[in-house]
Amino acid sequence: MNRRTNTSKKSIDWVVLSVYFSLVVIGWFMVFSTLYNEQNPTAFLDVSTPLGAQTLWVFISIVAFLFTLTIDWKFWNTIAYPLYGLTLGLLVLVLLVGKEINGAKAWFSFGFFSFQPAEWAKFATALAVASYLSFYKKAITETQVFLLAVFLFLGPALLILLQPDFGSSLVFFSFFLLLYRRGMSPLWLIIGLSGSAIFVCSLVFSPQSVIVFLVSIAVMILCVAAYQNFNGWLISLVVIGVSTFLLLQGEWVLAVGGGLLVLAYFFMVHFQKGNYRIGILVFILLFLSAGFSFGTSYVFDNVLKPHQQDRVNVWLRPERCDPRGSLYNLIQSKLAIGSGGFAGKGFLQGEMTKLNYVPEQSTDFIFTTIGEEQGFIGSLGVILLFTILLVRCIFIAERSHLEFIRNYGYAVAGILLVHFTFNLGMTMGILPVVGIPLPFISKGGSSLLAFSMMVGVLLKMDMARYRTS
Numbered sequence: 001m002n003r004r005t006n007t008s009k010k011s012i013d014w015v016v017l018s019v020y021f022s023l024v025v026i027g028w029f030m031v032f033s034t035l036y037n038e039q040n041p042t043a044f045l046d047v048s049t050p051l052g053a054q055t056l057w058v059f060i061s062i063v064a065f066l067f068t069l070t071i072d073w074k075f076w077n078t079i080a081y082p083l084y085g086l087t088l089g090l091l092v093l094v095l096l097v098g099k100e101i102n103g104a105k106a107w108f109s110f111g112f113f114s115f116q117p118a119e120w121a122k123f124a125t126a127l128a129v130a131s132y133l134s135f136y137k138k139a140i141t142e143t144q145v146f147l148l149a150v151f152l153f154l155g156p157a158l159l160i161l162l163q164p165d166f167g168s169s170l171v172f173f174s175f176f177l178l179l180y181r182r183g184m185s186p187l188w189l190i191i192g193l194s195g196s197a198i199f200v201c202s203l204v205f206s207p208q209s210v211i212v213f214l215v216s217i218a219v220m221i222l223c224v225a226a227y228q229n230f231n232g233w234l235i236s237l238v239v240i241g242v243s244t245f246l247l248l249q250g251e252w253v254l255a256v257g258g259g260l261l262v263l264a265y266f267f268m269v270h271f272q273k274g275n276y277r278i279g280i281l282v283f284i285l286l287f288l289s290a291g292f293s294f295g296t297s298y299v300f301d302n303v304l305k306p307h308q309q310d311r312v313n314v315w316l317r318p319e320r321c322d323p324r325g326s327l328y329n330l331i332q333s334k335l336a337i338g339s340g341g342f343a344g345k346g347f348l349q350g351e352m353t354k355l356n357y358v359p360e361q362s363t364d365f366i367f368t369t370i371g372e373e374q375g376f377i378g379s380l381g382v383i384l385l386f387t388i389l390l391v392r393c394i395f396i397a398e399r400s401h402l403e404f405i406r407n408y409g410y411a412v413a414g415i416l417l418v419h420f421t422f423n424l425g426m427t428m429g430i431l432p433v434v435g436i437p438l439p440f441i442s443k444g445g446s447s448l449l450a451f452s453m454m455v456g457v458l459l460k461m462d463m464a465r466y467r468t469s
Helices: 002-008 014-035 050-068 073-078 080-097 117-135 143-161 166-181 186-204 207-227 230-248 252-272 276-302 306-316 328-339 367-399 403-427 445-462
Strands: 099-101 104-110 113-115
Touching: 014 050, 014 367, 014 445, 050 445, 073 080, 073 117, 073 403, 073 445, 080 104, 080 117, 080 143, 104 117, 113 445, 117 143, 117 166, 117 403, 117 445, 143 166, 166 186, 166 403, 186 207, 186 276, 186 306, 207 230, 207 252, 207 276, 230 252, 252 276, 328 367, 367 403, 367 445, 403 445
Parallel strands: none
Antiparallel strands: 099 104, 104 113
């Protein structure tokens, strides 16, 4: 009797609640430090200033967060599709009458108040995809179910891409984490990762080098499949070694030609064994991969605009960038983070922050303020807080008995993971600069409010985890 009473008692996840408030408070102090003006130390009380507006958004977001804890979780399942449809309408409307800021037509502006519908689209899409996958009991492996689920999050992603806002549109690919949890074939992840690898290699190395590499991989697959023992791996390593040697000597045609001859030989081996399907599949994949590699190089050199090329070059080929131009942001970002040392310079003591050396420091590059003023210890603390939040979101999803809550938990975890990974990655030059804010910390009312409600709704759903229907 007592056991039943304890398990039916509704309780909030205090870990998530504590992490949420910690990140919001840290975010406000970092924005305060970035925008602080000694001539106007009370600017945070004036809503007509950027710092005052952010303070107001923090207050509104916390109130909204607490308000979501009072709403029955079923409400969000009911309103999922209408809210999704509303955000799609706003994404279309902002393309027509929105205000253009930094080259992107992504904001509605009313005086000192700005609203970015892309941030709300993430929240609404998470609800819609979670509701769809929980309502239809069919497996995600069914083509129709899979395609419709993908359409639900690629639709808003394409509208946001038209603004253009590549960073926000990229976040929607995080929903593949949810689909994978629901049983999506790992083959799709392998295809995505392979395509990304070919894309990067095609920009870092010459197309000829990529082709030699692809042919070598194809030879290795057919060779290992033919022998299925140590000999297969040994022959593969010899072929790859010879191809690499010829490539370094500038004989890439000979390397490709020799590789194709070896590939044809092993295709005949498989054909004689009656296992010709693997040979045909490898040849098709090789042809598609080679085409994608050359297509990537062609589009980059002939289709992308110079400023778009600069964003990729800053990431993959910084030696081609102007240190005082496109590379300036990244150089200043690294210098600011590195200058903090182990313990940091202290709150309001960062010289690079005071002198505004880092562009967009209060938004996309807010982590540089943390690195400079709080040092390695403070940076590690923020990283640990986000890690705890991500792990806890997945834990909440897994312990729920309701499909809708489980789906929504993974959707939220995926969105937070992409934001966190890309923001830190781009400030340190590991990933391209795509304009993705750091949740709860970067300046921006729309982002803070949307993420606050996103986490608040998840906490409320978690309070219903003992229900079975």
